[in-house]
Amino acid sequence: MGKRLDGRVAVITGGGSGIGLASARRMASEGARVVIGDVDVAAGKAVAEEVGGEFVQADVTSEGEVEALFQAAVDRFGSLDVAFNNAGISPPEDDSILDTGLDAWRKVQEVNLTSVYLCCKYAIPHMRRQGRGSIINTASFVAVMGAATSQISYTASKGGVLSMSRELGVQFAREGIRVNALCPGPVNTPLLQELFAKDPERAQRRLVHVPMGRFAEPEEIAAAVAFLASDDASFITASQFLVDGGISGAYVTPL
Ligand SMILES: NC(=O)c1ccc[n+]([C@@H]2O[C@H](COP(=O)([O-])OP(=O)(O)OC[C@H]3O[C@@H](n4cnc5c(N)ncnc54)[C@H](O)[C@@H]3O)[C@@H](O)[C@H]2O)c1
Numbered sequence: 001m002g003k004r005l006d007g008r009v010a011v012i013t014g015g016g017s018g019i020g021l022a023s024a025r026r027m028a029s030e031g032a033r034v035v036i037g038d039v040d041v042a043a044g045k046a047v048a049e050e051v052g053g054e055f056v057q058a059d060v061t062s063e064g065e066v067e068a069l070f071q072a073a074v075d076r077f078g079s080l081d082v083a084f085n086n087a088g089i090s091p092p093e094d095d096s097i098l099d100t101g102l103d104a105w106r107k108v109q110e111v112n113l114t115s116v117y118l119c120c121k122y123a124i125p126h127m128r129r130q131g132r133g134s135i136i137n138t139a140s141f142v143a144v145m146g147a148a149t150s151q152i153s154y155t156a157s158k159g160g161v162l163s164m165s166r167e168l169g170v171q172f173a174r175e176g177i178r179v180n181a182l183c184p185g186p187v188n189t190p191l192l193q194e195l196f197a198k199d200p201e202r203a204q205r206r207l208v209h210v211p212m213g214r215f216a217e218p219e220e221i222a223a224a225v226a227f228l229a230s231d232d233a234s235f236i237t238a239s240q241f242l243v244d245g246g247i248s249g250a251y252v253t254p255l
Contacts, residue, residue, distance in 0.1 A: 003031030004230040009077040011035045011070060013060050013119060014087030016043030018189050019138065022218035023084055023225040024051050030226055032082065035073040037066075039087075060087045060115035067122045074126055081130075082229040083123035086138040086182075088112045090154050097152045105153040112157035113164075120168055124177065132176040136228045137165045139181040141244045149205070158183075162240055169238025178237035180228050185244030188215040211246035211253045 010027050014020040015036035024034050024047050034053035038044035041057055048055035054076050058069040073080050089111045093104035116137050127133025142151075143158040165181035172179065186192065186206060192215065196203035207213065224243045227233055242248055 003029075004232065005082075005226065006031035008032045008081040008229070009035065009073055009079050010082035010084060010229060011037060011073045011080065011123070012084045012086060013037045013058070013069075013115070014138075015084075016040045016047055019184065019187060019218050019221045019225075020084070020086045021047055022222035023086070024048075024053065026219065026222040026226045027082070027084075027229060028053065030230070032229070033077045035069070035076070037069040037087075060085075060119065061110045063118055066115070066118040070119075070122045070126060079130055080123060080126040081133055083119060083127075083133070083135045084138075084225055084229070085116050085119040085123075085135065087115060088138060088157075090151060094151045094153045096150050100152050108151075108153035109157050109160075112154065113160040116161050116164060120164070120179070124168070124172065127177045128172070128175055130176075133178070134229050134233070135165070135168070135177065135179040136225055137161050137179070137181050139165070139183045139240070141183050141185045141242060141247055143181070143183055144240060144242070144248055166238045166240070173237055178228075178233065180233075180236060180239045180241050182221070182224060182228065183240050183242045183244065183248075184216060184221045185210065185242075185247045186215045187221060188217055208253060209247055209250060210244075211250050213254070214245070216243065216245060 010032045015024045016038040028051035036044045036048045037058035044055045056069045056072045058065040139161040140158040142155045143162040162181045169179035
């Protein structure tokens with residue numbers, strides 16, 4: 001049996017770090033040719049080199065740069081089979097609605113939601129031409145549950161990603177294009193580790209809600225991305241694909 005993603009071309013935004021980086025490694029190991037789009041040139045180039053792919057400097061809030069990113073993948077490798085629209089931010093200025101200013105609100109909406117609109121807008125025409133494609137948009141478990149530790153624009157942006165993905169999944173279902181919203185639970189990233197090492201109570205406040213009692217590793221999210229990208233997920237579209245250790249299903253968690 002060949003590798004699941006042999007011959008497939010995958011664009012990953014935010015592929016320079018975290019979930020995007022783990023997904024670049026995973027999809028490349030399954031045979032995909034990977035194109036990394038990121039604003040971080042050093043990190044993006046290093047990942048592209050590691051996985052034998054291409055790097056394209058792209059700010060996902062720029063219409064021209066997003067269009068050029070997907071065109072570059074087609075020009076370089078001949079097709080666009082997977083769009084993992086994953087770049088996103090969660091800055092500290094985005095907090096309770098009472099404290100979050102309009103600039104912080106707008107910045108997060110641009111990077112997390114407008115970016116996904118742009119990426120889908122410029123990926124879908126290539127996929128329609130081919131009659132095939134898998135789009136995976138990174139939302140979050142906070143798109144389906146409320147938190148008293150609010151990041152109001154982030155949560156609203158991820159809700160937008162979720163409903164936009166559902167609508168696109170339905171609209172293009174008969175053209176061979178699948179669109180799913182990936183909803184990761186909290187992931188064990190260096191940033192999170194540092195934050196919680198300084199403030200164990202903050203970590204505990206969150207961990208108590210996770211049935212598995214731990215955060216996800218980036219590789220566990222990447223495994224779901226590779227699945228959604230592949231034909232193993234051929235009947236999965238317009239879904240909210242939760243990879244959350246059971247958080248969204250829990251009331252009382254194990255001691
Ligand atoms: N880490 C978590 O706990 C978690 C949980 C749920 C959802 N998510 C979502 O997963 C996605 C990836 O998160 P992560 O934790 O891997 O983040 P990360 O910060 O490790 O990586 C994000 C990458 O996106 C890039 N990026 C940021 N702004 C960009 C822009 N304007 N244009 C292009 N690239 C840009 C960064 O340079 C970086 O390489 C985000 O959408 C995030 O909201 C993360």
